[in-house]
Amino acid sequence: MPTNTFFNLPAEKKHKILKAANKEFARVPLEQASIKNIVEDAEIARGSFYQYFENKQDLFDYIMTSKTGDMEKNLMEMIENENGNIINIFINMYDHLIEVGKIRRNNKLFRQIFENIKTSDNLMLTRKEEMNKKLEKTLQDLYSKNKDILNIKDEEEFKLVIEILTAITRRRIVASLKYKNSAEARKDFLKEIEYIKRGILK
Amino acid sequence: MPTNTFFNLPAEKKHKILKAANKEFARVPLEQASIKNIVEDAEIARGSFYQYFENKQDLFDYIMTSKTGDMEKNLMEMIENENGNIINIFINMYDHLIEVGKIRRNNKLFRQIFENIKTSDNLMLTRKEEMNKKLEKTLQDLYSKNKDILNIKDEEEFKLVIEILTAITRRRIVASLKYKNSAEARKDFLKEIEYIKRGILK
DNA sequence: ATTATATATGACACAGTGTCACTTGTCAAT
């Protein structure tokens, strides 16, 4: 979390820093993003940066949290609306993230983030770990709501199903944010979901 | 490709350099691997490194090529053996990569590589792009061999199926290399494959 | 006016990259 010093800053200055950070984080993957570029662009002293943020990650996390701030709330709403149906929840999440990611000022940043999620990252869809924890907690609840429609005999198997859905949804979000025609991209996503539902065998 | 200068080096010197490089590439993700560490460990001058390799990537590619050198050949053999059955080919690839990756001297490096493949990486399983091209070429052939068993009506749909299999296999390779019990890990992989085959719905 | 306290700053020490002018080694031809 940024320091109070940062939050106490005049609005314009804060805005200038966040704008510069957005630009830099949209430019290259997180590891390559440089604080130097941010402070130069925002016209603050190098030392000031460290007065406001612990490091690059700190700032990045703050920006992501503010962008996807309502995500957890949204997720809970989705669960509610779809009565826990895990497949529809993933479709909803896809739609929601594409909607936010397609907004001009978010697009590059979102692409950068999704493209650079690692195979090993054990996160639902974004780098926001909190969302995962939320889902983890509601796992039993979700399991009981899905065990009658899905071919699963315990929570372990349910987790495998979630993993499959996560992997597929992620890849498709990357593709959708990348290519122009998002209607086409959505069709491909739904086709893949269909495969997951019914299987690829004839 | 490394220069001739490198290939002409006395065997011990070459070995020392490659050993140092392996160590560094196993330590951290490629982006963070430092040439400085490699040259210091291998006890060569910084300038020499650039006499041998274009840059970090050049050396990395060379090492990976030598580790998975027979991969393409293996892939073609698998295709042959399984008579083109794409699902079995993926299971074979999984087994083969786990086998190589479980060798002590490869383990850390393989983990590092698989864990750091990005969602957006359009590669089959490793960073070796050549393998992908190979598969791309045999796509029509593979399609014709799978169209009767899979629920696909054109090559585009076949590509979606391959994407699904790639995503799942990758994640499972990461898990298997990470955790001790590879028998358990393999069971989970096969379960996921079963879901892909028959669908997750009851 | 004085004293805390909060902010701001850039020089520093450190780590890293890629290049280049220069040195050293090798070996064949005279």
Added chain:
DNA sequence: ATTGACAAGTGACACTGTGTCATATATAAT
């Protein structure tokens, strides 16, 4: 044995970057 030509080796240099710290400056609080 000397020369010349080419191959191989080298570390200082100019970059770009990080995180820290002593010092300077502003803002309140008494």
